[in-house]
Amino acid sequence: xxxxxxxAIIPARIGSKRIKKKNIVNFLGKPLIWYAIDQVKxxxxxxxxxxxxxxxxIKRLSERSGVKVEFLREKRLADDKxxxxxxxxxxxxxxxNLGQNYNxxxxxxxxxxxxxxxxxxxxxxxxxxxxxxxxxLSVNEIDYCIERSLxxxxxxxxxxxxxxxxxxxxxxxxxxxxAGMFVIYQKDYFNKNSKKKFLPYILKSFDSVxxxxxxDLAKAKKLFKR
Numbered sequence: 001x002x003x004x005x006x007x008a009i010i011p012a013r014i015g016s017k018r019i020k021k022k023n024i025v026n027f028l029g030k031p032l033i034w035y036a037i038d039q040v041k042x043x044x045x046x047x048x049x050x051x052x053x054x055x056x057x058i059k060r061l062s063e064r065s066g067v068k069v070e071f072l073r074e075k076r077l078a079d080d081k082x083x084x085x086x087x088x089x090x091x092x093x094x095x096x097n098l099g100q101n102y103n104x105x106x107x108x109x110x111x112x113x114x115x116x117x118x119x120x121x122x123x124x125x126x127x128x129x130x131x132x133x134x135x136x137l138s139v140n141e142i143d144y145c146i147e148r149s150l151x152x153x154x155x156x157x158x159x160x161x162x163x164x165x166x167x168x169x170x171x172x173x174x175x176x177x178x179a180g181m182f183v184i185y186q187k188d189y190f191n192k193n194s195k196k197k198f199l200p201y202i203l204k205s206f207d208s209v210x211x212x213x214x215x216d217l218a219k220a221k222k223l224f225k226r
Contacts, residue, residue: 007102008046012110013078014055023110035113037065042117054078105185111211112181123201134199138181145169180210
């Protein structure tokens, strides 16, 4: 059995809907996924980097960046209903069948080109400091007040939460959203009875753009050039 411990998984299916082939879309001259691969390699944390893809095209591009893709993801696990946990469990099972066991697992998204090696290394320091008992999730602070959000009904604006209409936004607690950059899983995360607990790795708003739409892509390109 392999003694490798640390595995970074970069999920990258071919069938994205809002941006065609989103994970490998051209981003300032390079396939988007190369930004994540480059920074994960530079972090020097992981014994192995695996690109979880159902696509020969993504496999070829990933291998051009120096990452061997040992197996493709099954098509049944590359649809809109498949969860990330299902993907990770599948990857771990496949590697186990190949004689490779990993007990420190990270998920790094291909769609956030702002990822930096120091985000990963600092996140991993937090993970180790807490004795691997908590997962580390990259998050952004939400820069608007959810409680004072509006909705449209019959063409008219209305408060989503009328009870907060007259309350100052600075009186509400800060809230956060998944930055779509990385997760470092607690050691027992994939055990059946695991109590899943997450600590935040807080990113500044200009340090992260999770690309899902063409507007996101345009915004990311402008910020990245600064």
